[in-house]
Amino acid sequence: MGEPAVSVDHVSKHFRVYSDRNQSLKATVLSGRRAKYQSFQALKDVDFEVPQGTTFGLLGRNGSGKSTLLKCMARILNPNSGSITTRGRVAAMLEVGSGFHPELSGRENVYLNGSILGMSRQEIDRKFDQIVDFSGVEQFIDQPVKNYSSGMYVRLGFAVSIHVEPDVLLVDEVLAVGDMEFQDKCLDKFAQFRDEGRTVVVVSHGVEQMRSFCDQAAWLDHGTLQAIGEASDIVDRYSDVGHGAEEAAGGGKRYGTGEIRIDDIHLLDADGQPIESAPTGSAVALRLRYTANQRVERPVFGVSLATAGGKHLWSYDGLAAGAVPDSVDVGSGSLDIRIDRLALMPDLFDVNADVKDHHKTRTFDALERSLRFQVTSGSPRAAGGSMVLDASMTMPRAER
Amino acid sequence: MTTTQPSPRAAERDITFNLLKNLTLREIRAEYKRTALGRVWSLINPLAQIAVYSLVFGLILRVAVAPGENSGIEFFPAWIGVGVIVWGFISGSISAGMGSLMSNAGLLTKVYFPRWVLVVSTVLAKASTFATELLVLLVIMLVIGGPAVLLYAALLIPLLVLTCVFALGIALLLSVASVYFRDLQHLWTILAQVWMYASGVMFSVDIVRGAQEAIEAENGVSLPLVTLFQLNPAERFLSAYRDVLYDFTVPGIDVWLQLIAWSAISLIIGSLVFRKLARNIVEEI
Numbered sequence A: 001m002g003e004p005a006v007s008v009d010h011v012s013k014h015f016r017v018y019s020d021r022n023q024s025l026k027a028t029v030l031s032g033r034r035a036k037y038q039s040f041q042a043l044k045d046v047d048f049e050v051p052q053g054t055t056f057g058l059l060g061r062n063g064s065g066k067s068t069l070l071k072c073m074a075r076i077l078n079p080n081s082g083s084i085t086t087r088g089r090v091a092a093m094l095e096v097g098s099g100f101h102p103e104l105s106g107r108e109n110v111y112l113n114g115s116i117l118g119m120s121r122q123e124i125d126r127k128f129d130q131i132v133d134f135s136g137v138e139q140f141i142d143q144p145v146k147n148y149s150s151g152m153y154v155r156l157g158f159a160v161s162i163h164v165e166p167d168v169l170l171v172d173e174v175l176a177v178g179d180m181e182f183q184d185k186c187l188d189k190f191a192q193f194r195d196e197g198r199t200v201v202v203v204s205h206g207v208e209q210m211r212s213f214c215d216q217a218a219w220l221d222h223g224t225l226q227a228i229g230e231a232s233d234i235v236d237r238y239s240d241v242g243h244g245a246e247e248a249a250g251g252g253k254r255y256g257t258g259e260i261r262i263d264d265i266h267l268l269d270a271d272g273q274p275i276e277s278a279p280t281g282s283a284v285a286l287r288l289r290y291t292a293n294q295r296v297e298r299p300v301f302g303v304s305l306a307t308a309g310g311k312h313l314w315s316y317d318g319l320a321a322g323a324v325p326d327s328v329d330v331g332s333g334s335l336d337i338r339i340d341r342l343a344l345m346p347d348l349f350d351v352n353a354d355v356k357d358h359h360k361t362r363t364f365d366a367l368e369r370s371l372r373f374q375v376t377s378g379s380p381r382a383a384g385g386s387m388v389l390d391a392s393m394t395m396p397r398a399e400r
Numbered sequence B: 001m002t003t004t005q006p007s008p009r010a011a012e013r014d015i016t017f018n019l020l021k022n023l024t025l026r027e028i029r030a031e032y033k034r035t036a037l038g039r040v041w042s043l044i045n046p047l048a049q050i051a052v053y054s055l056v057f058g059l060i061l062r063v064a065v066a067p068g069e070n071s072g073i074e075f076f077p078a079w080i081g082v083g084v085i086v087w088g089f090i091s092g093s094i095s096a097g098m099g100s101l102m103s104n105a106g107l108l109t110k111v112y113f114p115r116w117v118l119v120v121s122t123v124l125a126k127a128s129t130f131a132t133e134l135l136v137l138l139v140i141m142l143v144i145g146g147p148a149v150l151l152y153a154a155l156l157i158p159l160l161v162l163t164c165v166f167a168l169g170i171a172l173l174l175s176v177a178s179v180y181f182r183d184l185q186h187l188w189t190i191l192a193q194v195w196m197y198a199s200g201v202m203f204s205v206d207i208v209r210g211a212q213e214a215i216e217a218e219n220g221v222s223l224p225l226v227t228l229f230q231l232n233p234a235e236r237f238l239s240a241y242r243d244v245l246y247d248f249t250v251p252g253i254d255v256w257l258q259l260i261a262w263s264a265i266s267l268i269i270g271s272l273v274f275r276k277l278a279r280n281i282v283e284e285i
Ligand SMILES: Nc1ncnc2c1ncn2[C@@H]1O[C@H](COP(=O)(O)OP(=O)(O)OP(=O)(O)O)[C@@H](O)[C@H]1O
Pocket: A015, A016, A017, A040, A042, A060, A061, A062, A063, A064, A065, A066, A067, A068, A069, B282, B283, B284
């Protein structure tokens, strides 16, 4: 760790916003000065450090200044006050196909783009095959890039920028365009970067992705830094605010449109008695009690399990279980989710519950971390990890 | 892995140089991409212009030019050809360089690199076309004026360098200025027209001198038309190229000094303004 890879020191940035975008001589000559403008403050006294070797996420709503901050880090924009220092080679992957020339072939563009990002010719020669291989556009490499699909554009552009082997890689929302295979490739690459002690700063609206691959995160809102810290904490806080979550009565957070409310969740043993801990391998049930404030067609109830550290382990819902009622009427009710064998290692676990419409696009209510329970030791046993599988091991046999 | 790490400064310089090379190649390659005739167009254009001007000014308006001093060439298209090609480079590289920031907005807003590289690479790409055109002119002069031109051919190199520096300075200035004032693009088209006539692309200084003398004879006032005409740096460049390619002579020392002075002034002012204004260019683009 040691020295920060990027230090952002009290950075402010404002833009001139022209009321009539009058960049003409006429306006200048007639009014005797530049066209009228208003000052818009996109970053306000932002101050933080990105430690070396971390994957660092930037979160925030549209227009909160994430891209602006990234551009300042990449030296594309100059802060109006404050300063940014970066250590080592910086490569930025700011938007689709930065620096691609549509008429030139993929091959020519790799060379051009590579040199823009600071690679020498020999370096590009050496890495050319790897770049093309990573991008997966071999077949099209000699075609003009204007014939590429937008995903191909990003793949090639991204492939070039990671092969620059930057000490700091800045990535702005490019993952969203790639397909799943490519996203996985990128996440692998980020992990590799981290192992090599390189730093990655990513902007993304994929908060769950952020949670899983970022170590740390910062949250910007209207150009000010709201919070910085462990990625999972920041993601939680950000998505709570984003969903308009409030503290639920029994602990945890809740958000949703409120047609149905989940009142509480309990862990029950095989006899239906509420418990707070259960041994590995035992039969348990989760009981959800709800209150419908109006009649709702085909609601989908669901639960999910996570470790106390926030790692998502399992989700289960009415669609997966084939248990979607045609409707629920106004009033209260409950349902049980039976788990025959609790295949979890001894540890603390959190339960989330939600109820959505049958397209799962609208969340009537979601109750997060309202139930925490302890798993105590039982059988089967495992050596480590979060879950236990029905496994066995033979004695070692010598092979003839 | 790496054995000797070059100093960051040297590394940065290498990178910039490499980038400059690649951007220049990009400009050159992209210009005639997917046209059937490809680079031949870069010769057809000036040839067509020369043909038209020769027809209008040589054949119809009967503009007279003195035969080449040492070459003895008496061929109007050869005389006007030098002017058309040199002027074509000066105005073409300035207007391309001027638009280079805006046409590469996509690049500027996404990657960091020294911004001047764009302007320089555009001018260099134009210069490479210009160099080919000069070579073709040289061959033509060789055919119609004899091998003596080869004695002076080497002078084209310093001339080319000075012309590039001169055009680059103006292009640097106008490129940033036009980001702030878009009107400059249009204004420039008009200015370039005026400048072309003022530079004597289609008529020689003899005609200007004739006019000056005629005015003096008729009205008794002496207007310093020739001096004014020769204060125009583009005219100076044109006459230097004509000295070499048409007259087969060495341009006088005064001409060289003027060219050096104009280039230096242009580059110094251009780069000072560029440095000042280019800082926040990305926001305005
Ligand atoms: N060149 C510019 N001129 C004027 N205003 C600008 C300029 N660039 C950005 N802004 C403004 O600055 C604010 C922050 O923009 P920015 O692109 O940083 O947002 P963002 O956090 O990246 O948003 P998104 O999630 O939509 O990508 C916006 O309100 C935007 O309108």
